[in-house]
Amino acid sequence: MSGPAPAAPVAVSRFMDAQIEMAHGAGGKATRRLINGLIAPLLMGGTTTLGDAAMAEIGGAELALTADSFVVRPLQFPGGSIGELAVNGTVNDLAVAGARPHTLLVTLVLEAGLRTEILEREMHAMAAAARRAGVAIAGGDTKVVEHGHADGMYVTTAGIGVKDRRASLSAAAVRPGDRILLSGYIGDHGCTVLLARGGIELDASLRSDTRSLWPMVDRLLDAVGPAMRWMRDPTRGGVATALNELAADTDLSIAIQDDRVPVRDEVRGVCELLGLDPLHIANEGQLLAVVSPEAAEAALAVLRHVDESATIIGEVRAAPARTVVAESTYGGARVIDMLVGDPLPRIC
């Protein structure tokens, strides 16, 4: 391909890996290097905060825009399926940007040989999830690839939301003393998908936590809108990765109390077996929020109205800058890094 260089200033590519590896899709450090070292500088002329929706004024409307591809294996698992994930994942990216989800576009890459009943099941799942989330599906596209590719189906959803006037979110507004709220149990989605693949002998009744976060966000904005600083749904890379991005984007420190983070025994079991930290496991229906200290209890009450397991897991501090620290009840502390490598590939 020849042609003139893009108009936007292009940073020198810092992505030095010779080829793409699974870890580049895991949502952690390697993904950040790929996106900010190659894709974002070339396509967008700068870096980007992973997982955020873009805000844009188009035709006089203040919109949030986001798109995600879903390649989860297997297509169905306890508590959800690829179609439901594809709707909720995109809806949640809009919600945590402080935008009311409005319209989705859906494209499908189908594998030749896919049974029609599976496609039909997923279309029903998407329609039901869209109805629950209050969004319209306006259009899309379907491609078919040869048998042996695409593992049945890949789904891409693009979402358009309308910026909510109650929201004034910005990492730049985060201050030491702000509280970190978490909406509920973590790691359920990642561990559920892993167990659904078989091969691990563990008797667990885990279900994916996939759900639309908009009802929760809507109530939060109503109750404590101006006190909300930052929101994120910690999917790929888990809570640890989202908090590390917050620390990096704010130049501040994030301190969490290990025993405050809600983790089910089954998730702990899977993680111990595999040598993983539940903080690195993907969620599909959890909300992380930074709220000013005086509004924290009111915000927690709102979260608990939707999910009893919601809790304040920590606070923002001035130092050590750009670092996430987990403190134990016994006074110990450990630095929590972003996800490195890809222990759980194709989780969403």
Next chain:
Amino acid sequence: MSGPAPAAPVAVSRFMDAQIEMAHGAGGKATRRLINGLIAPLLMGGTTTLGDAAMAEIGGAELALTADSFVVRPLQFPGGSIGELAVNGTVNDLAVAGARPHTLLVTLVLEAGLRTEILEREMHAMAAAARRAGVAIAGGDTKVVEHGHADGMYVTTAGIGVKDRRASLSAAAVRPGDRILLSGYIGDHGCTVLLARGGIELDASLRSDTRSLWPMVDRLLDAVGPAMRWMRDPTRGGVATALNELAADTDLSIAIQDDRVPVRDEVRGVCELLGLDPLHIANEGQLLAVVSPEAAEAALAVLRHVDESATIIGEVRAAPARTVVAESTYGGARVIDMLVGDPLPRIC
């Protein structure tokens, strides 16, 4: 997946095939059956016109929305590559809906093992195409699948455009006597990709016609805006399929003169070799337009300013309804059907 049924009225599925086949992605009859017999009723509560962007009012703005996945093999071919197609294809879907292309979102499904230089080349191609088309790339997502899947990369682009006030397009406005305009040579893209795969002994200097149609549409709207009835970029399924959709959507007849349709000798050669009709071959930079008779010559002059090979290929008639007829110079006539089967898989 369980859950309540979607709120929208769901037509009884008329899609009776037991499994997905390559032809369901070819853009012709089988695609139409899949979309209108299963996907659109379930996701959108109705049927949809293939290839059209959806029009929606969001946050007070009148927007056009579209999304396409690109799975072309090989990734690069004379005249273009997957990245350039992914930008131009989505830009063109907006343009032919009478909307000024504004913003794109890009998602990538990458195959583990993809060489970074290929990814970098395609990111450059996308950036350059976006710059030429005057659109911003606002965000996106990257997933990685195991080696052996996704043929290097699949690209999905979602596009948002702003409805242009000069445009009042509607199949319902098409009348007998309206002229059918075509912007240039057909079949170049499909034949180029086919030849790029190798295996056919033919010495051709064909190049894909991929380009942004917005400059052409912009000038047309300026010159004859109110006289424009309908536009389409005839991609998968070719000119024949687009005109059959027009005939079906209007309950009218489309008559074209075979010798007026610009086809290069090389495209004719490939088509004769494979028993295909150039009218069924995919294009990526051609515009089909229906214009009122009194504005047809002015519209043609605009098209010829951009592409000398533009021509008036036929007209709309009252009968035979829902039929496309190609008339030869010798007085013969043949009915042109939609594409059936998938002679050229994964062309975009």
